[in-house]
Amino acid sequence: MFFQRSWRYFSVAICLIVIAACANQNATAILATATVNNKAGEQARSDKDGVNQNPTKTPRPAATATPIITGPHFKHVGGLKLKPPTSGRHADLTLYNDLVLLGSQPGSCPAENQITLIDVSDPANPELAGYSPTVKYASLEDMDVVRIGEQDIAVLGIQPCREATKPGIQIVDITDPTAPLELARFETNLGVHELDVTITASGQALALLAAPTNNAFGTTPKPEDRGELWIVDISDPSQPSMLSRWGIDQKPNWQALDYADRTRGNFPGIFLHSVRASSNSQRAYLSYWDGGVIILDIQDPKQPIYLGQTPYPALAEGDAHSVVDWNDGQMLALNNEDFSNDQAKISHPALAEPDYAHELPLGGKLDAPLSAKVLAIGQACDAEAEYPDFQGLFVLAEMAGCSIEQKLQIAQNGEAAALLIYANAPFEELQFGDDVDLIDDFDLPMFTISSTTAAALLSQPEAETTLESCFDGGGAIQFFDLSDPSQPVEVGRYNTPNSINETLRSNPTVHNSEVQGQYLYASWYQDGLRMLDISDPSQPQSVAIWPMNNSPKVALWGVQVRDQFVYVSDFNYGLYVLEFQAE
Numbered sequence: 001m002f003f004q005r006s007w008r009y010f011s012v013a014i015c016l017i018v019i020a021a022c023a024n025q026n027a028t029a030i031l032a033t034a035t036v037n038n039k040a041g042e043q044a045r046s047d048k049d050g051v052n053q054n055p056t057k058t059p060r061p062a063a064t065a066t067p068i069i070t071g072p073h074f075k076h077v078g079g080l081k082l083k084p085p086t087s088g089r090h091a092d093l094t095l096y097n098d099l100v101l102l103g104s105q106p107g108s109c110p111a112e113n114q115i116t117l118i119d120v121s122d123p124a125n126p127e128l129a130g131y132s133p134t135v136k137y138a139s140l141e142d143m144d145v146v147r148i149g150e151q152d153i154a155v156l157g158i159q160p161c162r163e164a165t166k167p168g169i170q171i172v173d174i175t176d177p178t179a180p181l182e183l184a185r186f187e188t189n190l191g192v193h194e195l196d197v198t199i200t201a202s203g204q205a206l207a208l209l210a211a212p213t214n215n216a217f218g219t220t221p222k223p224e225d226r227g228e229l230w231i232v233d234i235s236d237p238s239q240p241s242m243l244s245r246w247g248i249d250q251k252p253n254w255q256a257l258d259y260a261d262r263t264r265g266n267f268p269g270i271f272l273h274s275v276r277a278s279s280n281s282q283r284a285y286l287s288y289w290d291g292g293v294i295i296l297d298i299q300d301p302k303q304p305i306y307l308g309q310t311p312y313p314a315l316a317e318g319d320a321h322s323v324v325d326w327n328d329g330q331m332l333a334l335n336n337e338d339f340s341n342d343q344a345k346i347s348h349p350a351l352a353e354p355d356y357a358h359e360l361p362l363g364g365k366l367d368a369p370l371s372a373k374v375l376a377i378g379q380a381c382d383a384e385a386e387y388p389d390f391q392g393l394f395v396l397a398e399m400a401g402c403s404i405e406q407k408l409q410i411a412q413n414g415e416a417a418a419l420l421i422y423a424n425a426p427f428e429e430l431q432f433g434d435d436v437d438l439i440d441d442f443d444l445p446m447f448t449i450s451s452t453t454a455a456a457l458l459s460q461p462e463a464e465t466t467l468e469s470c471f472d473g474g475g476a477i478q479f480f481d482l483s484d485p486s487q488p489v490e491v492g493r494y495n496t497p498n499s500i501n502e503t504l505r506s507n508p509t510v511h512n513s514e515v516q517g518q519y520l521y522a523s524w525y526q527d528g529l530r531m532l533d534i535s536d537p538s539q540p541q542s543v544a545i546w547p548m549n550n551s552p553k554v555a556l557w558g559v560q561v562r563d564q565f566v567y568v569s570d571f572n573y574g575l576y577v578l579e580f581q582a583e
Helices: 003-009 404-413 451-459
Strands: 073-081 089-096 099-105 116-119 127-131 143-148 151-160 168-173 181-187 194-199 205-210 229-233 241-246 274-277 283-287 293-297 305-309 320-326 331-336 342-347 370-372 374-376 394-398 418-422 446-448 465-471 477-481 489-494 512-516 519-523 529-533 541-546 556-562 565-570 574-581
Touching: 073 541, 089 143, 089 151, 089 556, 089 565, 089 574, 099 143, 099 565, 099 574, 143 194, 143 205, 151 194, 151 205, 168 205, 205 274, 205 283, 229 283, 274 320, 283 320, 320 512, 331 512, 374 451, 394 404, 394 451, 404 418, 404 446, 418 451, 512 556, 519 556, 519 565, 529 565
Parallel strands: 194 274, 374 394, 394 418, 418 446
Antiparallel strands: 073 574, 089 099, 099 116, 116 127, 143 151, 151 168, 168 181, 194 205, 205 229, 229 241, 274 283, 283 293, 293 305, 320 331, 331 477, 342 465, 370 465, 477 489, 512 519, 519 529, 529 541, 556 565, 565 574
């Protein structure tokens, strides 16, 4: 989902499960925002998380078309069917007063793009209100709205797909939603994938921006890109100003090699996917993909302070996508966007527990457990060099020096059982894809492993190492107790039955969620909308789902809720409006 990322990492026909981050498998990655009050405390809002043409209103379903349902359920009461952007899909949505703002993720690079403003004053009959001012050559997936003075201000994230457009945000006055007016733009180093706006106790309006680095596989970002959180003062929306930047490398004891060593699962990376302000505006929650959620104190937005980080259990996929908090910041729900069913794990007597092996897509598939001894062969860049005989062994190569294709060619020519690659020093760019023509037959399993795992294997070279696949299902919601933000404690977890069905293997994953009262509402792509009772977050209970019986077919991106009405965005349809009914 990062336009600026796709051409670099997926040009060799690699289909990583994305985010957006990322992808094109069953959904997209690679969404959320907080409840805030304006300066005068006039109104509260409940937020998240080419051009749409020919909108049509969806009539209220006839009573005769609705099956008899007993018990809590959602009724489809309205919607607005919109033409998706060129070769793309509808993205996130924000609910503000009687407006829904619907984002756009084009599949190609559009000459012009904009978001759609929808009047939902009558939830059963949404109507087109207007469009935001156009932005050239960009994806506009995420946005948020806040009242500043006498203006309703929308902040849109810009992810360019051409250098002609600068990354950052577009600030738009939508006080008159039929005639939105661009007030300003603010530039960032990289595209703003997700964002949040909040009002501090002193009345300062802040835009929190997630501008992720291009570090799939754990490459070390360039120094100028590492401050992925941008905190921007938009109190004067026509003159935004930067207050501070923060990146995970500012965390105490963080090392550059940690970008590679702390990645996890099938989509390894340490990058800031999204950011959300706490409900009291005192904290920022940074969804740092395989780094979990970083918690910052932003009471002084010029000097964010690191408070803590959510942990992942052993062999968890990772992929921290977005969050929502409640109970005055005492509880947190983390949405993990994991599209992969299978993980590869590596075992060895010197490892206290199995670790991840990141399977690279150019290699052969691991169809059954594979065991062998390990032999280190350095950088493995010279095809004419004399290497020790490693036929039938796992060869261990350093990441640096040359492309992965060159290393794979040497390993295959020597009839190795598998190729293991690790980073023994920080590196800025993974050399991958430039020499794909070197390889005629992709039949050798190939993995990246952490430097600590590599050291463990080499500490006992006489012992065998085992590689094997395991099923772990799709992305789940984790529930954390943040009573002590320096030590977040996981207290519960929820996944849909389809996500953990090994026979079905349908890859559904959670995307976004919102909390109202004791209930959490989550968009789950093809698994639809899920309503959970989280009064006891250690045992979340399913209350209602939509659609029932998988009709209509949906791919839900975002969710917003107000009172009994729930608003969800769908890739292809546009906006659905649902009403919760207890019986």
